[in-house]
Amino acid sequence: MSDRFRDALQAVVTTPWQASAEQEKLAQALAAWFGAPCVARKDRSVQELCAKFAVEVVIVAGEPFKLYHRDADAPLFFHPSMAAQRIARRARGETDRMLRVGGIREGDIVVDATLGMAADAMVLSAAVGQTGRVIGLEQSAYVAQMLRAVQQFGSLTYPEAVQYLAKVDIIQANHSAWLAEQPDDSVDVVYFDPMFRSPNEESAALGPLRLFANRDQLQEEAVAQAKRVARRAVMVKERPSSGVFAKYQLQPDQPRRKIAYGVWRKHHE
Known part of the structure; x- marks a missing residue:
């Protein structure tokens, strides 16, 4: 992860509500990839995590992994569309x-x-x-x-x-x-x-x-x-x-x- 990305991103990485071992592992890998802290979910909502850690984005390590912006109604994730x-x-x-x-x-x-x-x-x-x-x-x-x-x-x-x-x-x-x-x-x-x-x-x-x-x-x-x-x-x-x-x-x-x-x-x- 370059300093250019590290400086630009204000995010934390976490797991879905009920995380599997694979999702726990993916969360750690995504945290390293994005240069963001990996934090425990602890039944907290995305909005609660944004407020707790003063970030604008929460990355949730599901399949597919998703980026939740604090001001968005829906997450961003990879899909091929048309x-x-x-x-x-x-x-x-x-x-x-x-x-x-x-x-x-x-x-x-x-x-x-x-x-x-x-x-x-x-x-x-x-x-x-x-x-x-x-x-x-x-x-x-x-x-x-x-x-x-x-x-x-x-x-x-x-x-x-x-x-x-x-x-x-x-x-x-x-x-x-x-x-x-x-x-x-x-x-x-x-x-x-x-x-x-x-x-x-x-x-x-x-x-x-x-x-x-x-x-x-x-x-x-x-x-x-x-x-x-x-x-x-x-x-x-x-x-x-x-x-x-x-x-x-x-x-x-x-x-x-x-x-x-x-x-x-x-x-x-």
Whole structure:
């Protein structure tokens, strides 16, 4: 556990109410992984533990392990969301809209600059195959370290999804700063999905992520750096009505739909 994560996290780790020996062991391992104290549950609620130890997050070592934010109604935990179905449909020969619009192919290096819960990154991982690479950038130390923990400890609930997550290089960083450090034309595609377009539009799966993730709007500097770094294309998932596509010279694939993929392609592609 790096000092960077240790400084960023305000958490304790505990077990479920009735803990098994395996869960006790997992709690100790997660405490070491997150650089957080492991505390006895003692029939205390998550809110009581937050107050007792003056932390904002309680990590509960169940299956799957969950992150409870003191201000959230539901916990955050790893799940593939729609990624599993998308990967399965692609294996049957169906076309995935994101992959088609982005022109993603086997062997590509793709940057998912807004990793979140890594659903898109897992689909990208399946598409680029063993010869490709997916780099996932996530600014939240909680989310990045949670996904890395899943890579490290696995998931009995979603073992197949972990196989695709395992191939994602997860980097905890601000995407603008990270992209600014990369050489020109050093990856094939850079992808952005800002996710939090409005509270009324987000899915139930994204609700628990809201308190952990970076909710800033996509910035001009990030897109400019992405255009410099990408060899082929920059892609943004957004509402066509948001004005983002026009602002950044992105061509939406389906401008009449609620959500579209806007693409900028390098002239020499």
